[in-house]
Amino acid sequence: MAFRHRQEIDTLPSYKQGKPAPRVEGRRSFKISSNENPFNPLPSVKAAIADQALGVINRYPDMRGWSVVERLADETGVKVENIQLGCGSTEVITQLVNLVAGKGDEVVYPWRSFEAYPIIVTTAGATSIQVPLTAGGSHDIDAMIAAVNEHTRLVIVNNPNNPTSTSVSDGEVRRLLDSVPKDVLVLIDEAYVQFNTDACTCVGMDMFREYPNVVVAQTFSKAYGLAGLRIGYAIGPEDVIDGMRKVALPFGVSAAAQAAAVASLDAYDELADRVNTLIAERNRVVSRLREQGWVIPEPNANFFWLPLDGRTDRIARYFEDAGLAVRVFSGEGIRITIGEREANDLVIDVCARIHSIAYPEALSV
Ligand SMILES: Cc1ncc(COP(=O)(O)O)c(C=O)c1O
Structure with a gap:
């Protein structure tokens, strides 16, 4: 039709x-x-879902996910105002792109990388600038820097990169951050951070603490094993997080996902x-x-x-x-x-x- x-x-x-x-x-x-x-x-995670979430599925979940947000704030030492949840980190990345990029705007990211990036960017109405990986499957940081122009609204670093599993070094990300205008956000997508054993890796939270334009995305899907429940989070500047909350899917993160996330942090x-x-x-x-x-x-x-x-x-x-x-x-x-x-x-x-x-x-x- x-x-x-x-x-x-x-x-x-x-x-x-x-x-x-x-x-x-x-x-x-x-x-x-x-x-x-x-x-x-884990049995403790299943028990938390049964105890705290199953009996209330007739109610909408806490939209802000306070139990998770407060716990993450304690663990990371950031303010609750710096944390936003989503249905998986896919959704927090979507929130961020929807906040910053629309028609005529560009989002720079490595390619090949996480398959959701082009979908999220195009759906927002913005344009993807895909920067080919090096022959060894790593981010080409110089080419990414060169791709940034007056239309750029967001640069994505995927560390480690899906699908090549390569890590991005601290020095490379600093070089990128030192080159990008301060009003252009840089997303460090760390979906697999717990598996990253590279001694020289960039640590997203260090970058968040040192640079004003960094947003870090992490997820409970991989190391925590909650892929089926859909919960991830972003840590970023307060005004960015505030904006992300405005474009978030209302009630996207279920009570079961919130209970499981807290129980998983308990069982870390x-x-x-x-x-x-x-x-x-x-x-x-x-x-x-x-x-x-x-x-x-x-x-x-x-x-x-x-x-x-x-x-x-x-x-x-x-x-x-x-x-x-x-x-x-x-x-x-x-x-x-x-x-x-x-x-x-x-x-x-x-x-x-x-x-x-x-x-x-x-x-x-
Ligand atoms: C690089 C990367 N970022 C983010 C995600 C999002 O995962 P989720 O939405 O399950 O948190 C994935 C999932 O495969 C991924 O590979």
Whole structure:
């Protein structure tokens, strides 16, 4: 049907959710396509949802999410006025873009990066300026600086970057912040911050404390394992947070998500053990694959990247056939989430079998 609408939406691809685990006869299969936490929810988190949220689902949730906001303020040492919640950090990023950028305005970000960025920017009516990553899958900070002009309203740093898992250094982000006009905001998207083991990494909260134009976005979806409940947050200057609140989806963050977030902060030691297990697994898998000869950018999230260019689609089907749903970026590469140990072992096995298909040139040397 022909209907009147915004033509720019037609240019957008729909967000592609990671595929579910494929069905393989007689064998266990795994979903390692969405950077989710493979561990089951903690009993204490489930109990908090049951005790505090299930009995009140006939009521709207606290729109400001005070229990979470006050707790985050205590933990980070910032004021409650500096914190805003959203349905996942996807929503706080959306709030920020809607606040600062509309028709004629530009948002600069690395590419390839988080797939929601182009959707959020175009939906706001603004223009994406996608700055290609370096050959090694890192942010090209000089090119990002060069892309900033009088139309720029926001620059996004994704640390570590999804899907390449590369970290952005403290020095690089300072260089960017020192170059960008002070009335242009810089968002540091740290969805995977708890997995970042790079000694030189930029720490978003340090930047927030030192620069007036920094907003940090973090989420309960990854390290805290609450992806299904949709809760994330931004920490930023008071007036920015105030503006974000005006454009937020009313009542977006459910009472269940708020109860689970506070219970997860209470259980952080237990969750940190899980994070450390996933980091150890990531390092184990990546070093085994490198021993096999795979080229992999240094990973700093709960996933890693196989840059395969034109070989991507050919390689992808071997994972699928083995019962592994991975994230395939046709013509670019494959992103693999660290999952259960059994899933990780299967990744190592599949990669050993297909190395010569991925790197046919290795056969001739
Ligand atoms: C880089 C990055 N930022 C933000 C998000 C948002 O996650 P959520 O909306 O679940 O908090 C994701 C999710 O995959 C991500 O990869």
